[in-house]
Amino acid sequence: MPVRLYNTLTQKVEDFVPLTPGEVKLYVCGITTYDLAHAGHGRAYTTFDVLNRLLRARSYKVTYCRNVTDVDDKIVNRARERGEEPLALSKRMSDLADQDLAAIGCMKPDVEPRVSTSIDDIIELVQKLIDKGNAYVAETPSGNDVYYAVRSFPPYGKLSRRNIDELRSGASERLGDGAVDVKRDPLDFALWKSAGDDAFGWDSPWGKGRPGWHIECSAMAMRHLGEHLDIHCGGMDLVFPHHENEIAQSEAAHGPEFAKYWMHNGFLEIDKEKMSKSLGNFVTIKDVRDRNDPEALRYLYLGTHYRGPLSFDVEKRDDGRVVFPGVDEAERRIDYLYSTRDALQAAAGDEQAGDSNVLQGQAKIVNEGPERVLSTLDRDLNTPQALSVLAEVAKAANEIVMQIPKLKKDPAKHAAARSLAAKAVHALQATCEPLGLLQSTSEEYWSRTRAQRLRIRGLEAAAIDKKVTERGEARAAKDFARADALRKELTELGIEVFDAADASTWKIGI
Known part of the structure; x- marks a missing residue:
């Protein structure tokens, strides 16, 4: 049986047939590194990590490319707020994101390009679109912008199934912003944005500036995977406008199809709303790792089909603690797997x-x-x-x-x-x-979960060892009432005792 995947472009589950037999060029949109990675990011990258693992298990030679968006207005603004250099902020956040994704079991991509080291490729692609008549230069008070002319690409809207005239009507209502007035059409989007002489940016044929978000991914994907990809992935929120715009600029430059298959994961929801930094309702992967084992978070993701919404429960206890009941249950299941292997x-x-x-x-x-x-x-x-x-x-x-x-x-x-x-x-x-489960040794898993669970409960391993020893001594002295009382104390602390002929051992539950 072939691998079958849902293709957002055709809105059907299709047999996967790569462009080159036996090889797969896989591109996944990476994190914009202005803050910590949140649990929604974790879901997306776990989904496509499973895809990567499956394709390799089915003997495909996969080249997995996931970019780092380290040049973006959000990064520049956050860095300005903190008095930090934009690329320094981005590097710090991308390093933390790498640690989080590794902790939840995501394999490192084969290629991980950064926008800041891809500027020459981006400028070359923008110039090509200008030369082909799909983009134009517009003067602004701070310098020259370059915009993509959406109406120069007749198939625009084919991924998101949006009607360009309806989009034009909605965009017209937003006119009045000086930055929009320089466009020939409100639908046109920025390929290069002027930064002014003193602002963060790079020199280009159009003056100092920095790239628009959409052109970055096209240039990086083409540089490392070629002009046509097998699979392009990202969150459902990227279908429009990001991926729609990627298709428009990439296919205008090099012809169809930029990607043969488009895959998108569903939202992670808190209180039935999409988890989002802009909504302020997000939970970071670090928040979860502070309380739960990261492998449990991965298990939680896998329990819901990737295209559906995943409800992420957050419970605030009377004592002020924040817990994640779904992750707690997933961690019990991970315990069971490690115990089974042991x-x-x-x-x-x-x-x-x-x-x-x-x-x-x-x-x-x-x-x-x-x-x-x-x-x-x-x-x-x-x-x-x-x-x-x-x-x-x-x-x-x-x-x-x-x-x-x-x-x-x-x-x-x-x-x-x-x-x-x-x-x-x-x-x-x-x-x-x-x-991507059961990837740690038992020693690693039980050591880290024991330390974390003791910390959460405010317990010390030495104190537990002492009670277990006292119980063993009571049993040896046939003081079963005392032994039972100690077992009850330990149980109430979440400690499970295992008796053997030579000694007793213990584990702490979630």
């Missing part, structure tokens, strides 16, 4: 111990897990269904672990079951790989 590894024996008819049903579910997950992702990245498959695999894996002690009386079956547990470790890992 149990398999503890029970595993020699992988070559021989075949047996023992536990055939569980073996089938576990062994088929990796391909079943890929098959669900083949169907327009159906991550909720993929998580259902993963849950079946984890359940079957735990059933294998529970059955192993019962087979001790039959050495052959016992050895075969332990062999199956060893193979199940690899199968579980392979099932998680396309989803």
